[in-house]
Amino acid sequence: MMFRPVRGQEQRGEVTSFLLAQGWAGLHLGDSLRRLEDRGEHPDLLTVRGGSNEVRAVAFSQPGRLSLLAPLVQDRVATARLITDQLQSLERLSCLESQLPLELNDQFDVYIRDVTVAAALRVPPRSLCPVRPALVSDAQELFRIYDSVSWMRLDSPQLWAERLASERTFIAEVDGRVAAAARWTKSYGGVVEIGGVATDPLLRRRGAATAVVLAATAAALSERMTPVLCFGDPGLGGLYHPLGFERVGRELAFRRRVPETMGI
8 A cells, every 4th residue: 555646626525534534633634734725725635545445544745744644553654655755855744653654853853742632621629810702902912922932923913813813712811911812723623722822921820821721622612622732841731631631642743954064
């Protein structure tokens, strides 16, 4: 078996059905494809198929980038061959830890995130600060909070106003001031990612982050969606696990290591 190109709308529909059937594991690849297709873009897709021609694995290929979802052990050889064939041109690769069939750490830096899912909430036995849905008029406050988190920063309040139009956002207030935010950053089928959790540096340790995560998760569960939360800092497990999030896997993102230049 090997990965082969997807041809035509019918085969693309089969990829969609496969990703939806994977639940939380299909979220990130499925959300990326959905966003591209909403913009009228149709990226290259590859699949491994079984004896009944059913899709068993999917690869999403862009110039210099490859995303994989190959849940079956028998497809590890095909996955390894695909990565090896593209290795010289790859700048980024993403997959689940359990689905990586070869060692890449000698050429790439790897970023690891725990993937957790909440089937139900466990609410702490203490009062929490109030939470409400964010409004467009909160864009300036979101800009202020996220400006302290480099990898979440946007360039202006206007960009946050535009983001609010497409991502459900929950904000917590402490003494009438916006203290923390959490967003539905990705969604696919019946799965939604709770992300973008950030707190005003001056208002930490007041329970604001806990409050927004609980609110965003409760909203997902009330709509019968599966809430997923991913984090790279192991210390954050102490915040999220007590709320009902249980680890289901680990996500790997590889970026090609930039060679060190020798000084003269």
